[in-house]
Amino acid sequence: MKKIVVLGSTGSIGTQTLDVVRSHPGEFKVIGISAHSNGDLFEKQRREFAPKKAVIKEVGENKEDFNERVCELAVLEEADIIVNAIAGRAGLQPTLAVCRAGKILALANKESLVMAGESVMNSARKNGAKILPIDSEPSAIWQMLEGERPESIEKIILTASGGPFWSRSREQLEKVTKEQALNHPTWKMGPKVTVDSATLMNKAFEIIETRWLFDVPPEKIDVVIHRQSAVHSFVQFTDGNLKAVCAAPDMRVPISYALFYDEKKKTRVLNKLPRLDLSKMNMTFEKPEHSVLEGPKLAYEALKRGGDAEGKLCIADEIAVEKFLKGEILFLGIYDFIKEYIK
Amino acid sequence: MKKIVVLGSTGSIGTQTLDVVRSHPGEFKVIGISAHSNGDLFEKQRREFAPKKAVIKEVGENKEDFNERVCELAVLEEADIIVNAIAGRAGLQPTLAVCRAGKILALANKESLVMAGESVMNSARKNGAKILPIDSEPSAIWQMLEGERPESIEKIILTASGGPFWSRSREQLEKVTKEQALNHPTWKMGPKVTVDSATLMNKAFEIIETRWLFDVPPEKIDVVIHRQSAVHSFVQFTDGNLKAVCAAPDMRVPISYALFYDEKKKTRVLNKLPRLDLSKMNMTFEKPEHSVLEGPKLAYEALKRGGDAEGKLCIADEIAVEKFLKGEILFLGIYDFIKEYIK
Numbered sequence: 001m002k003k004i005v006v007l008g009s010t011g012s013i014g015t016q017t018l019d020v021v022r023s024h025p026g027e028f029k030v031i032g033i034s035a036h037s038n039g040d041l042f043e044k045q046r047r048e049f050a051p052k053k054a055v056i057k058e059v060g061e062n063k064e065d066f067n068e069r070v071c072e073l074a075v076l077e078e079a080d081i082i083v084n085a086i087a088g089r090a091g092l093q094p095t096l097a098v099c100r101a102g103k104i105l106a107l108a109n110k111e112s113l114v115m116a117g118e119s120v121m122n123s124a125r126k127n128g129a130k131i132l133p134i135d136s137e138p139s140a141i142w143q144m145l146e147g148e149r150p151e152s153i154e155k156i157i158l159t160a161s162g163g164p165f166w167s168r169s170r171e172q173l174e175k176v177t178k179e180q181a182l183n184h185p186t187w188k189m190g191p192k193v194t195v196d197s198a199t200l201m202n203k204a205f206e207i208i209e210t211r212w213l214f215d216v217p218p219e220k221i222d223v224v225i226h227r228q229s230a231v232h233s234f235v236q237f238t239d240g241n242l243k244a245v246c247a248a249p250d251m252r253v254p255i256s257y258a259l260f261y262d263e264k265k266k267t268r269v270l271n272k273l274p275r276l277d278l279s280k281m282n283m284t285f286e287k288p289e290h291s292v293l294e295g296p297k298l299a300y301e302a303l304k305r306g307g308d309a310e311g312k313l314c315i316a317d318e319i320a321v322e323k324f325l326k327g328e329i330l331f332l333g334i335y336d337f338i339k340e341y342i343k
Numbered sequence: 344m345k346k347i348v349v350l351g352s353t354g355s356i357g358t359q360t361l362d363v364v365r366s367h368p369g370e371f372k373v374i375g376i377s378a379h380s381n382g383d384l385f386e387k388q389r390r391e392f393a394p395k396k397a398v399i400k401e402v403g404e405n406k407e408d409f410n411e412r413v414c415e416l417a418v419l420e421e422a423d424i425i426v427n428a429i430a431g432r433a434g435l436q437p438t439l440a441v442c443r444a445g446k447i448l449a450l451a452n453k454e455s456l457v458m459a460g461e462s463v464m465n466s467a468r469k470n471g472a473k474i475l476p477i478d479s480e481p482s483a484i485w486q487m488l489e490g491e492r493p494e495s496i497e498k499i500i501l502t503a504s505g506g507p508f509w510s511r512s513r514e515q516l517e518k519v520t521k522e523q524a525l526n527h528p529t530w531k532m533g534p535k536v537t538v539d540s541a542t543l544m545n546k547a548f549e550i551i552e553t554r555w556l557f558d559v560p561p562e563k564i565d566v567v568i569h570r571q572s573a574v575h576s577f578v579q580f581t582d583g584n585l586k587a588v589c590a591a592p593d594m595r596v597p598i599s600y601a602l603f604y605d606e607k608k609k610t611r612v613l614n615k616l617p618r619l620d621l622s623k624m625n626m627t628f629e630k631p632e633h634s635v636l637e638g639p640k641l642a643y644e645a646l647k648r649g650g651d652a653e654g655k656l657c658i659a660d661e662i663a664v665e666k667f668l669k670g671e672i673l674f675l676g677i678y679d680f681i682k683e684y685i686k
Contacts, residue, residue: 143584147490152611157621224621231587234621239603239611240596241486242619244574244587253583260582268495268582276585278500278567278577283626 004259005032005051005082007070007094010041012189013085013108013134016251018045020259024269028259032073036066036090052076063090071097081259083134084109087190088318092116099123099131106258108134114205114314117212131213132258137206138213139254140232140245145214146266148237156216157234158206159226160288160296163198166225170292176331178324195321199334200288200295204317207299208310218303223296225286230276248274294335302342309342316341347602348375348394348425350417350437353384355533356428356451356477359594361388363602367612371602375416379409379433395419406433414440424602426477427452430533431661435459442466442474449601451477457548457657460555474556475601480549481556482597483575483588488557489609491580499559500577501549502569503631503639506541509568513635519674521667538664542677543631543638547660550642551653561646566639568629573619591617637678645685652685659684 004021008014014035021028030049035042035056046054055073057066067090074082074094082098083106084091091109098105099120107113112120124131133139137158145153164183165173181198182191189197196202200223207221224234231244247253252273260269288296302309320337323329329337347364351357357378364371373392378385378399389397398416400409410433417425417437425441426449427434434452441448442463450456455463467474476482480501488496507526508516524541525534532540539545543566550564567577574587590596595616603612631639645652663680666672672680 140584143586147609149609149611152609234589236618237611238613239599240590240593240614240616240618241483241600241611242589242621243486244589246577246585246587247583250583256582257584266490266492266495268492268580268584270581271583273583275579275583278585278628279630281626281628283624285621285624287622 001027001029002080002259003031003078004028005073005076005079006030006085007034007074007083008036008085008087008091008109009033009045010035010038011085011087013251013255014083015041017083017085017134017255017259018049020252020255021049023271031078032076034070034073034086036086052078067093070094074098075101075103079103081106083259084112085134087192089115089314095120096123099129100127102127102129104130104132106132106134106255110135110202110205110209111314113209113212115311117208117310121212121215130263132261133209133213134251134254134258135206136232136247136249136251136254138209139257140247141210141214141235143245143257144233144235144243148235150215152237152239153216153220153235154238155220155222155236156210156214157222157224157236158203158210159229159231159233159285160200160203160223161197161229162225162227162288163200163293165198165293166227166291168292170332173292173332174330178327181324181331191325192318192321195324195334196295196317198293198331200291200293201298201317201334201338202295204295204299204313207296208303208313211303218300223288225288225291226283228281228283230281230283246276248276250274292332298335298338298342312342313338344370344372345423345602346374346421347371348416348419348422349373349428350377350413350426351379351428351430351434351452352376352388353378353381354428354430356594356598357426358384360426360428360477360598360602361392363595363598364392366614374421375419377413377416377429379429395421410436413437417441418444418446422446424449426602427455428477430535432458432657438463439466442472443470445470445472447473447475449475449477449598453478453548453552454657456552456555458654460551460653464555464558473606475604476552476556477594477597477601478549479575479590479592479594479597481552482600483590484553484557484578486588486600487576487578487586491578493558495580495582496559496563496578497581498563498565498579499553499557500565500567500579501546501553502572502574502576502628503543503546503566504540504572505568505570505631506543506636508541508636509570509634511635513675516635516675517673521670524667524674534668535661535664538667538677539638539660541636541674543634543636544641544660544677544681545638547638547642547656550639551646551656554646561643566631568631568634569626571624571626573624573626589619591619593617635675641678641681641685655685656681
């Protein structure tokens with residue numbers, strides 16, 4: 001049995017990870033869980049999985065102390081695989097701790113690579129840690145690059161649903177409300193990620209993530225709008241072949257791929273997750289270049305600038321979305337705020 | 344330099360193979376060519392590539408004698424890779440010869456696997472020969488299965504353009520002329536293959552080819568109609584992931600993949616062949632089950648029956664298409680003739 005630690009166990013990815021564990025009895029032993037909030041669910045999980053160690057933020061505990069306890073949990077000696085499903089920037093320290101410990105990290109926390117992609121990957125390399133992405137796009141890319149040589153990559157093409165506002169004009173976007181922004185057409189996610197999906201800032205972060213995770217230069221990363229979210233990304237190879245990975249929009253698919261991954265055995269698990277029904281698909285693809293939703297543009301700029309530009313982009317977006325959700329700025333004001341912040 | 348023999352050098356795949364060779368100077372030395380007809384082109388090829396051995400059917404030479412000379416060419420001691428681009432059933436003997444010689448066979452001749460898939464694959468296995476498919480669908484499948492375990496395959500889904508008559512009613516199909524049948528929407532091919540594409544018999548043969556080439560049982564092979572011919576096939580895996588390989592409809596793409604394939608190095612060549620422009624794509628997929636174009640159905644029946652049923656299907660189709668092209672039978676009469684023949 002693989003011994004597993006789940007950081008952020010009460011969040012969307014955390015609960016789905018435990019769902020995958022639950023549906024494969026005998027495969028995993030949950031030895032640690034951590035949560036920032038949602039104490040009731042946390043208690044239920046603790047009773048169900050009986051982990052050796054369980055960490056939840058105490059009332060009045062400060063961020064740093066809690067984070068330290070999470071990092072200790074993240075590097076439990078016996079752990080075979082650590083799932084980092086923490087939301088936001090708080091996920092970075094545990095990621096670095098797991099890398100230093102040279103363990104296998106199943107990484108759903110995008111901010112780790114956006115804030116410090118280069119250091120994280122360097123540390124992983126130096127300490128023999130493995131980073132297995134949990135997210136539909138990087139999981140797709142990972143699968144497409146298995147057995148391929150880096151020099152065969154001509155382009156990595158990230159697909160983007162375009163969110164709820166794709167193809168709306170600037171005038172229409174100026175009137176977007178919080179309620180509209182929180183209503184994503186395909187995925188059910190937390191509010192921050194849902195707004196990021198509407199602004200295409202989530203795609204911006206994926207561009208940065210892809211750049212570091214797969215060690216490809218930004219000019220080899222493209223974005224294509226694919227409203228149906230069936231194809232989770234493409235890789236264009238130098239010989240004219242183009243690979244794609246598709247799946248039903250269910251996070252348990254990339255979670256399963258990461259949890260069951262074995263470098264030597266190359267196992268894929270047998271599961272009953274929904275399959276994509278091709279016969280009902282009509283797939284379209286559009287270029288996003290001229291969109292008012294300028295998330296991707298900001299990512300390329302940050303990567304070009306280097307230094308702390310990527311981290312600043314991440315922080316700026318976090319603050320901007322918070323302001324938008326509080327009603328302090330308009331939807332398009334998110335871009336204005338970010339641009340001012342990273343200037 | 345890889346030493347290469349091209350059988351069927353004046354045909355569509357043969358000339359495109361030499362095209363790939365020509366655009367990569369220093370990579371290949373053509374040491375043998377053979378042709379059944381088109382003497383002028385053959386002479387030009389002989390002058391350009393100066394092969395050690397060149398075989399063309401002499402006036403009045405009988406099939407068997409010519410075939411024997413082709414087989415001798417196919418097993419030239421120095422050859423590193425033999426491309427079998429012979430049209431029709433005549434390709435089988437050279438395929439078997441290369442398998443017995445334990446060489447690398449780049450196989451465009453579909454009939455080899457339709458007539459004798461099991462024996463061909465057994466012989467290849469026994470003698471250490473490698474069979475690398477040259478055709479868009481099996482090349483796509485081959486790429487998708489690299490690094491995957493056989494037990495992870497849930498389904499191989501062959502895409503079919505549907506040919507010029509997809510979605511026509513039985514009444515309309517009864518009136519189809521030879522000229523209409525020879526006008527394929529996407530690919531430019533010889534007359535036999537073009538008619539096979541209109542009847543979906545080409546897909547029938549690909550089902551049989553796939554069954555043997557990748558050693559998957561027929562119940563794991565599906566067909567989906569995909570009018571745009573952008574996706575060349577899908578593989579559905581047991582964990583819910585679905586891979587696809589797309590490419591522009593240019594045979595030089597699968598030819599390049601096979602010619603440059605190196606089991607250890609996993610090299611993909613850099614070429615200037617056309618890339619698929621995703622932003623112009625609108626991809627649709629339909630189930631073919633209820634179509635009047637019953638090619639695939641006949642393949643599943645033949646595979647179920649076993650024995651010489653697959654070979655008979657192949658011969659029956661060859662005769663039927665000849666009769667159709669001569670105006671002796673109607674378009675739908677092709678199915679009637681085949682069903683009567685294989686009874």
